[in-house]
Amino acid sequence: MSNIIQLLPDHVANQIAAGEVVQRPASVVKELMENAVDANATIVSLIIKEGGKTLIQVVDNGLGMSDTDARLSFERHATSKIKAAEDLFHLHTKGFRGEALASIAAVSHVDMKTKTEVEEVGTHLMVEGSHITQQEPCVTPIGTSISVKNLFFNIPARRNFLKSASVEHKHVIDEFQRVALVHPSVAFKFIHNDSELFNLPAANFRHRIVGVMGSKMNEKLVPVKEETDLIQLYGFVGKPEFAKKSRGEQFFFVNDRFIKHPYLHHAVSSAFEGLLKERAYPSYFLYLQVNPESIDINIHPTKTEVKFDNEHAIYSILRSSVKHSLGQFNVSPVLDFNKDASMETGYDQHKFGAKIPSVVVDRNFNPFEAEYKFSSTFKLPSSKRNTSNPSWEALYTNLEGQDDDLLNIEVDSEQVSGSLFQGEHTHHKSSGTFQFQRKYIITSTKSEMLIIDQHRAHFRILYEELLRNITAKPALSQQLLFPLKLQLDTNEISVFKTLKESLTNAGFSISELGEDFVKINGIPNRLPESETSILLDQLLSDFESDIPDSGFDQTDRLAKSLAQSMAIKNGAVLHKEEQTELVNLLFSCKEPMLTPLNRLVFVKQSASDFDKKFM
Ligand code: ADP
Ligand code: MG
Numbered sequence: 001m002s003n004i005i006q007l008l009p010d011h012v013a014n015q016i017a018a019g020e021v022v023q024r025p026a027s028v029v030k031e032l033m034e035n036a037v038d039a040n041a042t043i044v045s046l047i048i049k050e051g052g053k054t055l056i057q058v059v060d061n062g063l064g065m066s067d068t069d070a071r072l073s074f075e076r077h078a079t080s081k082i083k084a085a086e087d088l089f090h091l092h093t094k095g096f097r098g099e100a101l102a103s104i105a106a107v108s109h110v111d112m113k114t115k116t117e118v119e120e121v122g123t124h125l126m127v128e129g130s131h132i133t134q135q136e137p138c139v140t141p142i143g144t145s146i147s148v149k150n151l152f153f154n155i156p157a158r159r160n161f162l163k164s165a166s167v168e169h170k171h172v173i174d175e176f177q178r179v180a181l182v183h184p185s186v187a188f189k190f191i192h193n194d195s196e197l198f199n200l201p202a203a204n205f206r207h208r209i210v211g212v213m214g215s216k217m218n219e220k221l222v223p224v225k226e227e228t229d230l231i232q233l234y235g236f237v238g239k240p241e242f243a244k245k246s247r248g249e250q251f252f253f254v255n256d257r258f259i260k261h262p263y264l265h266h267a268v269s270s271a272f273e274g275l276l277k278e279r280a281y282p283s284y285f286l287y288l289q290v291n292p293e294s295i296d297i298n299i300h301p302t303k304t305e306v307k308f309d310n311e312h313a314i315y316s317i318l319r320s321s322v323k324h325s326l327g328q329f330n331v332s333p334v335l336d337f338n339k340d341a342s343m344e345t346g347y348d349q350h351k352f353g354a355k356i357p358s359v360v361v362d363r364n365f366n367p368f369e370a371e372y373k374f375s376s377t378f379k380l381p382s383s384k385r386n387t388s389n390p391s392w393e394a395l396y397t398n399l400e401g402q403d404d405d406l407l408n409i410e411v412d413s414e415q416v417s418g419s420l421f422q423g424e425h426t427h428h429k430s431s432g433t434f435q436f437q438r439k440y441i442i443t444s445t446k447s448e449m450l451i452i453d454q455h456r457a458h459f460r461i462l463y464e465e466l467l468r469n470i471t472a473k474p475a476l477s478q479q480l481l482f483p484l485k486l487q488l489d490t491n492e493i494s495v496f497k498t499l500k501e502s503l504t505n506a507g508f509s510i511s512e513l514g515e516d517f518v519k520i521n522g523i524p525n526r527l528p529e530s531e532t533s534i535l536l537d538q539l540l541s542d543f544e545s546d547i548p549d550s551g552f553d554q555t556d557r558l559a560k561s562l563a564q565s566m567a568i569k570n571g572a573v574l575h576k577e578e579q580t581e582l583v584n585l586l587f588s589c590k591e592p593m594l595t596p597l598n599r600l601v602f603v604k605q606s607a608s609d610f611d612k613k614f615m
Pocket of ligand 1 (some may be wrong): 035065074078081095096098100101104
């Protein structure tokens with residue numbers, strides 16, 4: 001048999017490598033910006049069009065390249081940054097693999113102009129899908145300008161895989177911010193579709209963070225600093241009262257690289273323990289310097305994970321430094337181990353003096369009244385009953401009851417869906433319910449016991465209700481007496497712009513969308529007005545990492561996000577009436593079994609399961 005193994009031609013090998021290095025326009029942005037920083041540039045400009053799908057250009061005033069180097073830079077494994085494997089352990093540059101330019105050029109049209117300080121003229125080079133199509137001298141300033149056009153022009157499948165321009169744009173902003181945050185001494189500009197998004201002069205860390213995240217950030221920062229043999233830690237954490245509903249403002253940089261590290265993240269979060277509201281995430285911008293030999297540097301080009309030798313020690317240092325800073329800047333209670341824990345008050349209380357715990361009491365609640373209506377603060381729709389009030393005993397009678405099965409819990413769904421908007425409905429049978437641990441509603445059928453997660457059940461109910469509202473054209477909307485003005489950062493504004501149509505369809509009426517704020521004068525029906533800004537905050541952060549392209553998917557995600565934030569929380573005490581209502585509404589849903597995020601809403605235990613236990 002003849003030999004069948006062949007070496008792949010370079011352009012094919014490059015294309016395969018590109019599959020790893022270049023996933024989307026943002027990956028190109030990262031590589032080009034890092035190359036500019038590695039070339040000691042002091043001013044770097046990023047210019048993109050349509051989220052980078054048609055153009056990504058990075059212009060720097062760095063070292064530039066000779067004509068030979070310019071050509072070589074597009075070869076695979078061609079790098080000026082390391083010469084031997086040992087160099088990996090004292091790396092001072094971002095790049096070292098020599099893969100980026102080769103990969104980018106394999107899947108796009110690249111146009112490069114570059115000139116070094118010592119040369120009279122520069123070099124102009126054009127590469128299309130790994131083939132150099134032009135190389136000639138040119139007049140150009142010292143430094144390098146690379147533009148990348150028509151990304152994935154030769155791989156239609158990947159091109160089609162790209163998301164909408166606004167989603168890609170969002171990813172580009174993320175990469176830009178990561179590079180800009182860690183190199184405050186370099187000036188950065190970012191121009192998207194001919195408008196300037198960022199203009200960041202050379203600055204210190206604090207100014208840079210404020211420049212990138214917006215001027216609101218300045219008052220929120222608490223400095224953190226610690227030096228040990230193991231690490232040098234520097235940076236800022238956000239004051240707990242400003243904690244966001246999103247994780248968007250959490251940055252770790254290790255040896256000048258952005259990394260994600262769940263374990264170290266936990267160290268920081270746990271330093272905030274007891275200081276944050278539910279579902280609030282602290283902001284942090286933490287710069288760690290460690291001995292390069294103590295981390296695994298062979299980082300995958302697109303991965304942001306890093307492995308430390310001394311993870312546990314770093315965890316403790318991080319946690320105690322952040323705790324210390326929060327204490328020192330008077331934002332957390334002073335630690336005093338001899339103090340009676342029951343006497344402790346949170347820092348919030350220190351500021352405002354003693355405050356009566358807020359318990360929402362429904363003054364209209366009358367357990368003896370059959371026609372009790374739920375208060376609007378509790379978000380189950382109000383209902384009208386024609387059954388007598390279920391009682392504790394009912395639970396036990398129902399356990400014995402022979403006529404009570406799942407079908408009996410189910411209410412005529414026509415009736416109920418209508419009622420969701422009219423706020424009134426009747427149901428024919430209420431079964432015994434019981435709240436356990438302020439979290440589960442327990443009810444039964446003829447042969448089974450159902451244990452329902454109250455939050456998840458309500459999530460499902462609200463989701464279906466919202467979807468119905470949104471698809472009822474025009475969506476039911478309520479006018480606000482006073483328009484709501486929300487201050488947003490660049491990221492949030494871009495998410496908002498993308499979602500504008502879906503939000504309008506959902507019943508939001510947006511009267512003004514400025515550079516860093518939005519004004520809203522109408523909200524979807526039944527959305528609690530007082531919580532609108534919190535809900536929107538959560539909504540934006542849910543969409544921040546990934547915005548679906550199609551209007552349909554956006555609507556669906558919108559309904560999910562709103563329903564999840566509005567759903568009653570675990571820990572909330574539910575009156576008997578509310579428990580029954582929840583169960584009834586749940587079983588009139590189209591898909592009562594699962595939450596919109598596909599988690600189980602309830603579990604069942606059959607009588608025979610119990611019988612076995614009692615054998
Ligand atoms: P790496 O950064 O891993 O070395 P790249 O493919 O990104 O690999 O770049 C290859 C080489 O091209 C770099 O090592 C560097 O010498 C040169 N180079 C790339 N971009 C620039 C730039 N903006 N300015 C100067 N030299 C550059
Ligand atoms: Mg590089």
